[in-house]
Amino acid sequence: MSKENPYPVSNRGPADHDVRDQIVSAATEHFSLYGYEKTTVSDLAKAIGFSKAYIYKFFSSKQVIGEMICANCLQKIEAEVRVAIEEADQPPEKLRQMFKTIVEAGLRLFFQDRKLYEIAASSASERWQSAIAYEERIQILLHDILLEGRQSGDFERKTPLDETVAAIYLVMRPYLNPLILQHTFDYAEKAQAQLSSLILRSLSP
Helix, strand or coil, X not given: CCCCXXXXXXXXXXXXXXXXXHHHHHHHHHHHHHCCCCCCHHHHHHHHCCCHHHHHHHCCCHHHHHHHHHHHHHHHHHHHHHHHHHHCCCHHHHHHHHHHHHHHHHHHHHHHCHHHHHHHHHHHHHCCHHHHHHHHHHHHHHHHHHHHHXXXXXXXXXXXXXXXXXXXXXXXXXXXXXXXXXXXXXXXHHHXXXXXXXXXXXXXC
C-alpha cells in the first residue's frame, strides 16, 4: 500500500505515528459516544489521558482530528466501491454497482453510527480536504468506467467524456453528500436502481 495519504490532512508535531493513531482511535470512540460538535479538545485530553498541550503537539485543532477520522471512514467506503467495481465484469454493471455501493455505504453510516455521520456531515458542509479528495477520487473512478465502456463499445462516444463524467457525477452527488443523503432516505435504495438504469440508457451507443 502506498504511504501517500489519498485524503491529505494537515497535521503538525513529531512524526510519531503510534501516538497519532492512538489519539485518532480514542477520538473516534469518544466522538461516537458524545458527538463531534459537543466534544472539545479538553474533553479528548481527559478521555485519552494526555494533556491538552500534548494533543496540540500532533494536531493543530479538533477539526484536524475530525478530518483524520473522516478520511479513514471515506477510505473504507472507497475500498468497498473499488471491490464492487472489480467484481463486476462489464462497464455497465460496474457503473451500476458503483452507484449501489455508494448509496448503501452512506445509509449504513447514517443508521449504524450517527455520531460519526455527524463528522462526515461537518466535512461536507465545511468542505474539509478529506471530503474534497474523496469526491475527486470517486470522479476518477467514474471517468475510468466510462472510458472503459467507450472502448468496449458499451457506451456512446459522441458526448465529450469530461461532460459525461460531470453530468453523471451530478446525479450521484446527492448520495455522496451526507447533508443531502439524509433527506433521501425514503427513496434512496429505489432511486439508485432507477437512476442507474436511466444513466445506462442515456449511455447506450
